Amino acid sequence: MAPVGPRSGDAIFANMERVNAELFTLTYGATVRQLLTDLEEVDEVNKQLDQMGYNIGIRLVDEFLAKSNVSRCVDFKETAEVIAKVGFKMFLGVTASVTNWDADGTCCSIVLEDNPLVDFVELPDTCQGLYYCNILSGVIRGALEMVSNTSSFAQPSIPSFLWDVSLKTEVTWIRDVLRGDDAYELQVKLVKQVPEEYPYKDDE
Amino acid sequence: MIVCVAVVGHQNNPLYIQSFTEADDALKLHHIVHCSLDVVDERVNNPKKSGPTLNETFLGLLYPTENYKVYGYLTNTKVKFIIVATDLDVRDADVRNVDIALLRCNNASCLSPFFRRFHAAYVDAVSNPFHVPGKKITSTTFAERVSTIVKSFGLSSAG
Amino acid sequence: MNRKEITKPFQVEIESKQKQKIEVKMGREVSESCVDSLLTEMVSTYCNRFYANKPELAARRIEAIGYQVGHQLSERYTMERPRFSDHLEAIKFICKDFWSELFKKQIDNLKTNHRGTFVLQDNGFRWLSRISLDPSLENAESQDPSASTESKAAQATSMHLYFPCGIIRGALSNLGIPCAVSADISNLPACSFVVRIKA
Numbered sequence: 001m002a003p004v005g006p007r008s009g010d011a012i013f014a015n016m017e018r019v020n021a022e023l024f025t026l027t028y029g030a031t032v033r034q035l036l037t038d039l040e041e042v043d044e045v046n047k048q049l050d051q052m053g054y055n056i057g058i059r060l061v062d063e064f065l066a067k068s069n070v071s072r073c074v075d076f077k078e079t080a081e082v083i084a085k086v087g088f089k090m091f092l093g094v095t096a097s098v099t100n101w102d103a104d105g106t107c108c109s110i111v112l113e114d115n116p117l118v119d120f121v122e123l124p125d126t127c128q129g130l131y132y133c134n135i136l137s138g139v140i141r142g143a144l145e146m147v148s149n150t151s152s153f154a155q156p157s158i159p160s161f162l163w164d165v166s167l168k169t170e171v172t173w174i175r176d177v178l179r180g181d182d183a184y185e186l187q188v189k190l191v192k193q194v195p196e197e198y199p200y201k202d203d204e
Numbered sequence: 205m206i207v208c209v210a211v212v213g214h215q216n217n218p219l220y221i222q223s224f225t226e227a228d229d230a231l232k233l234h235h236i237v238h239c240s241l242d243v244v245d246e247r248v249n250n251p252k253k254s255g256p257t258l259n260e261t262f263l264g265l266l267y268p269t270e271n272y273k274v275y276g277y278l279t280n281t282k283v284k285f286i287i288v289a290t291d292l293d294v295r296d297a298d299v300r301n302v303d304i305a306l307l308r309c310n311n312a313s314c315l316s317p318f319f320r321r322f323h324a325a326y327v328d329a330v331s332n333p334f335h336v337p338g339k340k341i342t343s344t345t346f347a348e349r350v351s352t353i354v355k356s357f358g359l360s361s362a363g
Numbered sequence: 364m365n366r367k368e369i370t371k372p373f374q375v376e377i378e379s380k381q382k383q384k385i386e387v388k389m390g391r392e393v394s395e396s397c398v399d400s401l402l403t404e405m406v407s408t409y410c411n412r413f414y415a416n417k418p419e420l421a422a423r424r425i426e427a428i429g430y431q432v433g434h435q436l437s438e439r440y441t442m443e444r445p446r447f448s449d450h451l452e453a454i455k456f457i458c459k460d461f462w463s464e465l466f467k468k469q470i471d472n473l474k475t476n477h478r479g480t481f482v483l484q485d486n487g488f489r490w491l492s493r494i495s496l497d498p499s500l501e502n503a504e505s506q507d508p509s510a511s512t513e514s515k516a517a518q519a520t521s522m523h524l525y526f527p528c529g530i531i532r533g534a535l536s537n538l539g540i541p542c543a544v545s546a547d548i549s550n551l552p553a554c555s556f557v558v559r560i561k562a
Contacts, residue, residue, distance in 0.1 A: 013394065016394040016395070016396070017394065017395040017396075018392040018393065018394055018395060019392065019393065019394075019395050019398055019465075019467075020390060020391075020392060020464060020465075021390065021391035021392055021393045022331075022390070022391075022436065022439060023398055023432070023436070023464075023465060024393045024397050024398050024401065025331075026331060026333070026431075026432045026435050026436065027398065027401055027402065027405070027428070027432050028333075028401060029331075029332070029333025029334075029431075030333055030427075030428040030429075030431040030432050030435075031401070031405050031428055032333060033333045033334060033431065034424055034427060034428050034431075038413065038424065048408065048412075051408075051412075052404045052405070052408055055404050055407070056400040056401070056404050059400060059403075060396060060400060063396055090394060091393065091394045091396060091397050092393055092394075092397060093391065093392055093393055093394070116391055116393055119331075119391070120328050120329075120331035120332050120333075121332055121333060121334075122332050122334065122343050122344070122345060123334070124334045127334070214539070259445035259446040259447070259448055260445050260446075261444075261445065261446065278446065279438075279441065279442075279446070280437075280441035280444060280446050280447060280538055281437065281438055281441065281537045281538060281539070282539055320442075320443075323442060324442065327438050327439050327442055330435060330438055331435050331438070331439065333431070337434060337537075
C-alpha cells in the first residue's frame with residue numbers, strides 16, 4: 001500500500017467543493033458530440049480527447065498534492081496506486097483499483113467499475129471506433145508525469161535524485177462498458193523514466 | 205392494463221410509440237394516440253375547462269373510447285406523454301372490495317406516478333449526448349425502462 | 364449590453380418561495396475542479412488549437428456546446444414542476460432553481476423592460492472567479508506583452524462566457540422561448556446576462 005498520507009480519498013472528496021455531476025457529464029457529452037461534428041474522424045476525436053485530458057492531468061496535480069497530503073512516491077507502482085485510489089476519488093468521486101501488474105512493475109491496469117462521464121450515454125453505431133472516455137487516458141498520463149515531477153518541489157528536503165525522473169507512460173483501453181465490457185480498464189505502461197534536469201538551474 | 209405508450213414532441217411529432225398488446229390493433233392504438241393530441245391541445249388552450257389543474261403536468265383522463273381510456277401528461281418543454289389503458293381493471297374491481305380497487309389503480313390520479321417514471325426515463329434518454337432533439341428516441345435502455353414500467357403497472361392492477 | 368435599449372428598467376422581485384424545498388438530492392456529485400478544468404480545456408481547445416485565428420467560429424462552437432447542455436438541463440430541472448404560464452415565470456425559474464442547481468446561488472438581480480429584454484445579474488459569477496484563464500495567456504507570447512496580454516485576457520474571458528450564454532439560450536428555447544443571450548462584464552466581478560426574446 002502506498003504511503004498515501006493521512007487522508008483517504010473519501011475524506012478528501014467529502015471536503016472538496018462539489019457540484020451536481022449532471023453538469024459535468026452533460027458538458028463532457030456535448031463537447032464530445034461537438035468534436036465529432038467538427039473533426040468528423042473518430043480517431044481524431046480520440047486524439048483530441050486524450051490531449052485535453054493530458055492538459056487537465058498536468059494542471060490538476062497542484063490541487064491533488066495540496067489536498068491529498070501525498071508527499072512522495074518512491075516509484076511508478078506507488079504513484080499509480082495513489083493516482084487511482086486518491087486521485088479518482090477526490091475528483092470524480094469514484095474509486096479506481098490497480099491490478100494486473102507485470103513482473104517488472106512497469107505495466108498495470110487501472111480499473112473503474114463506474115464513471116460519471118458515461119451516465120446517459122449510448123454510443124450510436126456510427127461511433128464504434130470512439131473511445132468516449134479517452135479524456136481519462138490523457139488525465140492519467142498527464143498526472144503520472146507531473147506527480148513524479150512536482151513531488152520534488154513539495155518536499156525539497158528530500159534528496160533530489162529521488163525525483164529527477166519523469167514517468168512517461170502509454171495508456172490504452174482494454175475494457176469499455178460502452179462497448180459491452182463489464183468495466184473500464186486502462187492499461188498503463190511505463191515507457192521510460194526520463195531523467196529531468198535538476199529543478200534549480202545555475203542561472204536562476 | 206396499459207396497452208400503448210407514446211411520447212410526442214412539441215410539434216406533435218412522434219418521438220416514441222409502443223403498444224403492449226397481443227392483439228393486432230397497433231394501427232387502431234396509433235389512431236387513438238393521434239386523436240388524443242387534439243384533446244391535449246384543447247385542454248391546455250382552454251384554461252376554463254381544465255380548472256385548477258391548469259399547469260399541472262398530469263392532465264388526467266383525456267377521453268374514454270369504447271374499450272380504452274386515454275390519459276395524458278404535458279411537460280414544461282411541451283412534450284406529451286400518452287397512455288392508453290384498458291377499462292378492464294375498473295370492471296374487475298367492482299366485484300372486489302374498495303381497498304383492492306384502490307390498489308388496482310383504477311382511478312386517474314393513480315396513473316400520475318407512472319407518468320413521472322415515464323418522464324424520468326425520457327429525460328435520461330434525451331440526456332444522451334448523441335440524441336438529437338426532436339428526433340425519434342431509439343435508445344434501447346429507454347425501451348426497456350418503459351417496458352418495465354408498463355409491466356409493473358400490469359402487476360399492481362392484475363392482482 | 365446596450366443600455367439605451369432598456370428604457371425604464373423594471374426591477375423584478377425574485378421572491379423566494381417560503382416553502383421552497385431545499386432539495387436533498389442524493390444524486391451523484393463530482394468535484395468542482397472537474398467542471399472547471401473541463402470548461403477551461405474545452406474553451407482552450409476551440410480558441411487556441413482549432414480556431415486560433417477565427418474567434419467567431421470558436422465562439423459559435425462553444426455556444427453550441429452550452430446550448431446542448433442547457434437544453435438537456437432544462438428538461439431535467441423542470442421534471443417535477445407545473446408548466447410555466449408565461450415568459451417571466453420561466454425566466455424566474457432560470458434565476459432561481461436552475462441557477463441554484465448550477466452555482467448553489469440564485470441570480471442576484473433581474474430587470475426587464477417588459478418588452479422582451481431581461482437582464483440577469485450575478486454579482487459574483489462563479490465561473491469567472493474560478494476558471495483559470497492561464498492556458499490562453501501562456502500561449503500569448505507576443506511582441507507587445509502589456510497591451511496584448513490584456514486584450515487576450517479580455518478575449519479569453521468573453522470566450523468563456525459563450526458557454527453560460529449558450530446554456531441559458533438552450534434552456535429557454537427548450538421551454539418554448541427562442542431568444543438571443545449575451546454577457547456583459549463591465550462591472551466585474553458581477554456578470555450580467557442579457558436575454559432578448561425573439562418576437
